[in-house]
Amino acid sequence: MNDxxxxxxxxxxxxxxGVNKSFRSGDQITDVLKQIEFEARTGEMTFVVGPSGCGKxxxxxxxxxxxxxxxxxxxxxxxxxxxxxxxxxxxxxARNVGFIFQQFNLLPTLTAAENVAVPLRIQxxxxxxxxxxxxxxxxxxxxxxKANEHPSRLSGGQQQRVAIARSLVHEPSLIxxxxxxxxxxxxxxxxxxxxxxxxxxxxxCTVIVVTHDPRIYQYADRVAEMEDGRILRxxxxxxxxxxxxxxx
Amino acid sequence: xxxxxxKMLFGERAKYAILVSGICFATILMTQGLxxxxxxxxxxxxxxxxxxxxxxxxxxxxxxxxxxxxxRDTDVNRVRSVEGVAWAVPLYIGGTQAKLLSGGATxxxxxxxxxxxxxxxxxxxxxxxxxxxxxxxxxxxVDMAFVERIQEERGKELRLGDMLEMNDxxxxxxxxxxxxxxQGNGSFVFTTWDRAKEYAPGQRSMLTHILAAPAPxxxxxxxxxxITRETGxxxxxxxxxxxxxxDSMVTNSPLPYFVGLLVGVGFVIGLGISGQTFYxxxxxxxxxxxxxxxxxxxxxxxxxxxxxxxxxxxxxxxxVGVGVMSGFFSLLPEGRAPLVLLWQIPLIxxxxxTLICMVAAVVCVWxxxxxxxxxxxxx
Numbered sequence: 001m002n003d004x005x006x007x008x009x010x011x012x013x014x015x016x017x018g019v020n021k022s023f024r025s026g027d028q029i030t031d032v033l034k035q036i037e038f039e040a041r042t043g044e045m046t047f048v049v050g051p052s053g054c055g056k057x058x059x060x061x062x063x064x065x066x067x068x069x070x071x072x073x074x075x076x077x078x079x080x081x082x083x084x085x086x087x088x089x090x091x092x093x094a095r096n097v098g099f100i101f102q103q104f105n106l107l108p109t110l111t112a113a114e115n116v117a118v119p120l121r122i123q124x125x126x127x128x129x130x131x132x133x134x135x136x137x138x139x140x141x142x143x144x145x146k147a148n149e150h151p152s153r154l155s156g157g158q159q160q161r162v163a164i165a166r167s168l169v170h171e172p173s174l175i176x177x178x179x180x181x182x183x184x185x186x187x188x189x190x191x192x193x194x195x196x197x198x199x200x201x202x203x204x205c206t207v208i209v210v211t212h213d214p215r216i217y218q219y220a221d222r223v224a225e226m227e228d229g230r231i232l233r234x235x236x237x238x239x240x241x242x243x244x245x246x247x248x
Numbered sequence: 249x250x251x252x253x254x255k256m257l258f259g260e261r262a263k264y265a266i267l268v269s270g271i272c273f274a275t276i277l278m279t280q281g282l283x284x285x286x287x288x289x290x291x292x293x294x295x296x297x298x299x300x301x302x303x304x305x306x307x308x309x310x311x312x313x314x315x316x317x318x319x320r321d322t323d324v325n326r327v328r329s330v331e332g333v334a335w336a337v338p339l340y341i342g343g344t345q346a347k348l349l350s351g352g353a354t355x356x357x358x359x360x361x362x363x364x365x366x367x368x369x370x371x372x373x374x375x376x377x378x379x380x381x382x383x384x385x386x387x388x389x390v391d392m393a394f395v396e397r398i399q400e401e402r403g404k405e406l407r408l409g410d411m412l413e414m415n416d417x418x419x420x421x422x423x424x425x426x427x428x429x430x431q432g433n434g435s436f437v438f439t440t441w442d443r444a445k446e447y448a449p450g451q452r453s454m455l456t457h458i459l460a461a462p463a464p465x466x467x468x469x470x471x472x473x474x475i476t477r478e479t480g481x482x483x484x485x486x487x488x489x490x491x492x493x494x495d496s497m498v499t500n501s502p503l504p505y506f507v508g509l510l511v512g513v514g515f516v517i518g519l520g521i522s523g524q525t526f527y528x529x530x531x532x533x534x535x536x537x538x539x540x541x542x543x544x545x546x547x548x549x550x551x552x553x554x555x556x557x558x559x560x561x562x563x564x565x566x567x568v569g570v571g572v573m574s575g576f577f578s579l580l581p582e583g584r585a586p587l588v589l590l591w592q593i594p595l596i597x598x599x600x601x602t603l604i605c606m607v608a609a610v611v612c613v614w615x616x617x618x619x620x621x622x623x624x625x626x627x
Contacts (some may be wrong), residue, residue: 008553013486028583040331056626060625061625064542065619066541066542066625067620067621086456090544090545090546091544092544093542093544093621094543094544094545095544097543097544099539099542101539101541103535105536105539106251107254107255107536107539108259108536109257109258109259109260110252110255110256110259114252114255118252118540118543119543119544121249121252122249122540122543122544122545122549123544127251127454177249178625193264203571247601
């Protein structure tokens with residue numbers, strides 16, 4: 001695929017082999033993923049970048065098990081998702097995957113703490129214990145005082161912090177982020193990415209970020225470029241600029 | 249997850265209010281329709297409630313207590329001669345017209361002519377007067393509904409001693425009784441059997457019913473069978489007579505169609521408003537439900553959430569609806585309006601509401617099961 005293959009062959013968290021995915025709309029079939037070969041190493045932050053419509057989000061959906069493939073193998077955290085039943089994949093996501101969405105997708109009728117506690121409640125953790133853990137994570141992402149606020153009373157940055165806390169509260173091994181900064185201004189975007197980097201750094205948590213926001217490429221350990229349903233190359237991001245806090 | 253479902257439901261107050269209102273409205277409509285049905289059915293056997301006797305004997309063709317199918321005068325003695333009959337007395341039931349002797353409007357009334365010796369079948373509760381005064385010349389006892397109509401017409405109180413005119417004959421009011429309203433105008437006038445011949449329009453035989461009772465040691469069932477066997481007449485218990493009368497009304501009147509329509513409309517409205525709103529509620533939450541699904545909530549857990557939401561809406565809407573109707577019924581004058589809230593009615597309505605909620609929940613669960621978790625990644 002490219003010169004980084006030798007690095008990716010060991011210690012991977014995600015490995016896709018020959019993955020195809022197409023969508024049908026009436027008589028028209030659109031091939032969104034074409035013979036995808038992709039790997040993400042454990043503990044690294046891998047960005048998937050490319051123009052709109054190139055298949056980034058579909059790739060993200062496939063590798064975390066929210067979308068089936070038409071062909072190929074998807075192995076995530078050692079689980080062959082392509083071979084598991086839908087129920088098993090759902091269980092896998094509940095235990096192992098944290099999600100950060102472009103539009104945050106916080107439940108508007110729940111408080112920040114209750115939103116953060118959702119992944120734990122899905123796993124059956126008692127409400128009181130889940131809420132206590134949620135408050136701890138809200139403190140770690142810097143908004144402990146917002147625990148009882150509803151999302152409508154939080155700024156975009158605060159909402160994304162809640163979403164980050166929600167993605168981490170059940171200590172998943174994989175976090176998938178879909179355009180995490182596209183709804184945020186530049187400063188808040190950097191703050192959110194720094195927070196994401198700081199809270200996942202040093203652990204075994206693999207982060208995969210789909211984005212077309214070049215302002216945040218500097219946070220990546222590796223960047224996979226996509227175009228027209230294919231991965232063109234996987235490489236380290238551009239060298240850090242002097243004085244750039246993100247890469248220094 | 250249940251508490252999340254409840255917060256999603258209660259958090260959207262406007263939609264929650266619409267959902268509950270739909271079920272509440274359906275409950276009210278269905279409760280009203282069924283109460284009306286049983287209320288009207290009660291009218292069909294009001295005569296059997298006002299004239300109490302263990303056994304009624306009528307012409308074999310009679311299907312309802314108010315049917316005036318004359319018997320032969322000798323039939324009373326034939327019934328008395330049946331073994332196991334303690335007593336048997338003649339009774340006249342028929343329609344006639346009554347008005348104040350001093351003038352005014354004429355009212356259709358049900359005239360009951362009781363046996364003068366025993367006064368069997370006399371009203372159980374008198375509001376004023378004495379039942380024995382029925383033996384005085386020209387005396388009648390009227391019911392409260394009649395009194396209220398007359399008082400409303402002439403604008404002053406009707407008293408004992410006031411005079412009526414029935415079939416060009418004079419009658420003196422000697423008592424006012426409490427009685428259930430019957431069909432037609434619903435008022436009852438009680439007099440003796442002999443005097444009923446004068447007050448009623450002429451007919452060949454004034455014996456329309458025979459009241460009887462079983463002798464000690466005999467059951468009603470045995471005696472009714474014996475009377476039927478030996479006289480060829482139809483002998484029934486009071487309960488059977490009521491059932492027979494209500495069955496006749498159901499069979500021979502358009503009531504079931506009206507009530508069916510009313511209850512059906514209530515059901516359809518409930519299903520329409522609540523079902524559609526609930527479905528819209530789920531559709532609008534598709535993204536959030538998709539997010540939950542992406543985060544690992546199984547279809548079963550999401551189905552549980554939806555069923556709980558539907559159940560809560562159903563319980564609250566039903567409770568409010570039945571409460572409203574109970575309150576409304578308690579304001580109505582007892583026995584006057586054709587509305588009866590039997591304990592079975594809330595049960596039937598509850599089952600209907602449960603069905604509405606189940607249909608809504610099943611459709612929504614189906615919809616949720618088709619949500620792709622990947623939807624959350626689409627902007």
